[in-house]
Amino acid sequence: MKIALIQQQSNLLKEENINKTVELIKKASKNGALLIILQELHQTEYFCQSADTKFFDYADSWKKDLIFWSKIARDNCVVLVTSLFEQRALGLYHNTAVVFENDGSIAGKYRKMHIPDDPGFYEKFYFTEGDLGFEPIQTSVGKLGVLICWDQWYPESARLMSLKGAEILIYPTAIGWFDEDSKEEKNRQLNAWITIQRAHAIANGVPVVSCNRVGFEPDSSGVMDGIRFWGNSFVCDPQGELIAYANHQEESILYANIDSKRTKEVRDIWPFLRDRRIDTYGDLTKRYCD
Amino acid sequence: MKIALIQQQSNLLKEENINKTVELIKKASKNGALLIILQELHQTEYFCQSADTKFFDYADSWKKDLIFWSKIARDNCVVLVTSLFEQRALGLYHNTAVVFENDGSIAGKYRKMHIPDDPGFYEKFYFTEGDLGFEPIQTSVGKLGVLICWDQWYPESARLMSLKGAEILIYPTAIGWFDEDSKEEKNRQLNAWITIQRAHAIANGVPVVSCNRVGFEPDSSGVMDGIRFWGNSFVCDPQGELIAYANHQEESILYANIDSKRTKEVRDIWPFLRDRRIDTYGDLTKRYCD
Numbered sequence: 074m075k076i077a078l079i080q081q082q083s084n085l086l087k088e089e090n091i092n093k094t095v096e097l098i099k100k101a102s103k104n105g106a107l108l109i110i111l112q113e114l115h116q117t118e119y120f121c122q123s124a125d126t127k128f129f130d131y132a133d134s135w136k137k138d139l140i141f142w143s144k145i146a147r148d149n150c151v152v153l154v155t156s157l158f159e160q161r162a163l164g165l166y167h168n169t170a171v172v173f174e175n176d177g178s179i180a181g182k183y184r185k186m187h188i189p190d191d192p193g194f195y196e197k198f199y200f201t202e203g204d205l206g207f208e209p210i211q212t213s214v215g216k217l218g219v220l221i222c223w224d225q226w227y228p229e230s231a232r233l234m235s236l237k238g239a240e241i242l243i244y245p246t247a248i249g250w251f252d253e254d255s256k257e258e259k260n261r262q263l264n265a266w267i268t269i270q271r272a273h274a275i276a277n278g279v280p281v282v283s284c285n286r287v288g289f290e291p292d293s294s295g296v297m298d299g300i301r302f303w304g305n306s307f308v309c310d311p312q313g314e315l316i317a318y319a320n321h322q323e324e325s326i327l328y329a330n331i332d333s334k335r336t337k338e339v340r341d342i343w344p345f346l347r348d349r350r351i352d353t354y355g356d357l358t359k360r361y362c363d
Numbered sequence: 364m365k366i367a368l369i370q371q372q373s374n375l376l377k378e379e380n381i382n383k384t385v386e387l388i389k390k391a392s393k394n395g396a397l398l399i400i401l402q403e404l405h406q407t408e409y410f411c412q413s414a415d416t417k418f419f420d421y422a423d424s425w426k427k428d429l430i431f432w433s434k435i436a437r438d439n440c441v442v443l444v445t446s447l448f449e450q451r452a453l454g455l456y457h458n459t460a461v462v463f464e465n466d467g468s469i470a471g472k473y474r475k476m477h478i479p480d481d482p483g484f485y486e487k488f489y490f491t492e493g494d495l496g497f498e499p500i501q502t503s504v505g506k507l508g509v510l511i512c513w514d515q516w517y518p519e520s521a522r523l524m525s526l527k528g529a530e531i532l533i534y535p536t537a538i539g540w541f542d543e544d545s546k547e548e549k550n551r552q553l554n555a556w557i558t559i560q561r562a563h564a565i566a567n568g569v570p571v572v573s574c575n576r577v578g579f580e581p582d583s584s585g586v587m588d589g590i591r592f593w594g595n596s597f598v599c600d601p602q603g604e605l606i607a608y609a610n611h612q613e614e615s616i617l618y619a620n621i622d623s624k625r626t627k628e629v630r631d632i633w634p635f636l637r638d639r640r641i642d643t644y645g646d647l648t649k650r651y652c653d
Binding site: 186187188189190191202206207223226227228229230232233236237238261262264265268269271272273275276312313314342343344345346348349350351352353354355356357358359360361362363 | 476477478479480481492496497513516517518519520522523526527528551552554555558559561562563565566602603604632633634635636638639640641642643644645646647648649650651652653
């Protein structure tokens with residue numbers, strides 16, 4: 074199965090972002106992609122760089138956004154993984170991935186479960202924690218374990234999706250460098266990010282897809298300079314082998330072929346799920362064991 | 364703190380193995396190592412390549428082994444992580460790491476929790492599952508999260524050790540290639556093995572130490588040719604960066620300096636432990652969610 078990840082540079086005009094994304098979806102669909110993955114909060118700039126109530130206005134279009142992307146999925150006959158700003162009620166918002174079936178119906182949604190809150194990533198201001206759990210979404214191209222960005226650092230979320238039958242793990246994401254960090258620190262951060270996601274593939278014997286933003290976005294509050302999103306969107310197979318990757322500076326459509334037979338091959342030689350010591354994992358539900 | 368990993372080629376004579384290990388420990392101690400890590404089941408060949416009751420005789424010396432390695436730790440004034448064949452009772456054996464304090468006392472032991480059972484690795488024949496849980500061992504050089512080989516594929520064991528305060532994760536291990544596999548498959552396996560252990564460092568913000576066998580050992584049953592243990596012992600820092608690594612073909616003492624300040628630095632910029640969704644992890648204690 075051919076898939077496509079759209080790694081995009083955002084700008085301040087929502088409409089321009091969306092128009093460009095739609096053009097790239099059309100192109101990817103024409104090139105045979107059956108599943109298209111967009112980056113985290115792809116409609117707009119990454120507004121969580123600062124905490125400002127004005128940005129909640131971006132979520133006012135939530136219901137219209139659903140109708141819009143439904144039409145795009147149907148028009149291009151693709152399963153589409155979007156990442157939207159959900160206005161659940163006034164004053165109650167989620168960072169939500171909505172997956173559309175290729176007929177335009179909603180296959181399912183995932184509300185980001187692990188919410189970061191760090192300099193430049195003030196997501197706890199904007200988003201309440203997801204309450205839909207780690208539930209894979211059944212589509213015509215397979216059962217998709219959609220997670221979002223910060224989730225990628227948690228082996229627990231990858232494992233839970235896999236235990237529930239996810240056939241692919243998918244991470245729309247928005248992560249980048251601060252220019253003031255050293256080259257060595259930047260490399261360590263990028264390598265850690267790739268490594269831990271490849272490890273989710275290995276631990277669970279499933280392919281992993283990670284679709285990241287690219288390019289510099291200024292901090293509109295002026296407190297920090299901004300974030301240089303590091304691109305490097307990638308796909309790895311169930312053994313963790315990189316089979317497609319984008320660079321750190323260019324917009325691109327990244328294509329990959331997912332071979333559904335690989336999960337059986339890899340899990341048969343490395344049957345990790347067989348030997349889990351579930352009788353001894355109870356403390357995983359503790360904050361800390363002190 | 365300076366540590367040393369002893370990556371060794373085994374042969375069929377237990378006494379020769381042990382003598383060589385002791386020489387290497389002396390050398391590492393003279394070179395300033397305060398903590399020395401030995402490979403999995405370092406006293407003997409990797410006998411689990413076949414299932415044969417004769418190999419249980421290797422465990423007859425269990426109590427003498429404890430006395431012997433206690434003396435070696437004391438004589439060299441090092442904290443010593445050994446990996447022994449524990450005869451708990453007749454017909455009841457464990458794959459057990461015993462950690463000796465630098466005065467020769469037993470600091471603690473860990474009984475391997477995840478037991479493999481795959482062609483060439485028939486450990487379920489020899490070892491019953493560990494029943495001491497994932498408990499770090501307090502020593503004069505820190506709280507050691509000692510795990511063994513197959514455990515390294517399980518994010519759960521690394522997490523549990525970390526939640527209980529482990530300051531370093533340590534894996535004595537015995538893993539290698541089958542010569543009949545392709546070069547590409549061998550690379551994938553080695554890369555997966557390194558990647559998932561580096562990911563445990565990243566997920567938990569702790570350094571990881573992995574000490575593997577090296578060199579070819581034939582299958583004494585003649586069913587398979589044997590295993591070419593791939594060496595590649597390594598140490599990575601709490602961000603997953605490789606700070607020391609051995610090659611795939613030579614015996615060696617691998618030295619590394621563990622900087623205890625790095626865990627705080629890394630966990631402060633990436634506070635993953637803060638955001639775990641412990642309210643939603645209950646299904647991790649299930650075999651599968653179907």
